[in-house]
Amino acid sequence: xxxxxxxxxxxxxxxxxxxxxxxxxxxxxxxxxxxxxxxxxxxxxxxxxxxxxxxxxxxxxxxxxxxxxxxxxxxxxxxxxxxxxxxxxxxxxxxxxxxxxxxxxxxxxxxxxxxxxxxxxxxxxxxxxxxxxxxx
Numbered sequence: 001x002x003x004x005x006x007x008x009x010x011x012x013x014x015x016x017x018x019x020x021x022x023x024x025x026x027x028x029x030x031x032x033x034x035x036x037x038x039x040x041x042x043x044x045x046x047x048x049x050x051x052x053x054x055x056x057x058x059x060x061x062x063x064x065x066x067x068x069x070x071x072x073x074x075x076x077x078x079x080x081x082x083x084x085x086x087x088x089x090x091x092x093x094x095x096x097x098x099x100x101x102x103x104x105x106x107x108x109x110x111x112x113x114x115x116x117x118x119x120x121x122x123x124x125x126x127x128x129x130x131x132x133x134x135x136x
Contacts, residue, residue, distance in 0.1 A: 004048040007073035014072045028058045032102040047077035051094040091116040
């Protein structure tokens with residue numbers, strides 16, 4: 001079994017060789033980032049957390065995507081978050097302190113991250129109200 005850190009190294013090599021670009025083209029991915037314990041440099045990460053965004057809002061065949069990532073990383077515990085479907089809190093967490101591996105166009109990572117931070121800030125009052133109502 002490949003460790004999460006080894007899997008990240010393999011993904012970095014795949015990015016350098018163009019293999020990751022081919023995977024992203026196949027699935028119409030706009031962005032691929034690593035987040036979570038591996039991105040933070042935790043001493044013993046359990047899995048590799050990836051966040052992806054699609055071009056044109058395409059629906060993903062997640063099992064096929066997992067299989068494709070596993071072909072690049074070797075057998076490893078991988079979690080994939082689809083940013084297009086994630087709530088504002090999850091999107092913010094996945095896009096801060098991350099390792100960008102692929103962006104379809106230069107600057108795309110920063111565009112997606114800024115949009116996520118804006119959405120998080122704009123929805124903060126509603127989250128606070130929801131918590132207040134649940135506390136009743």
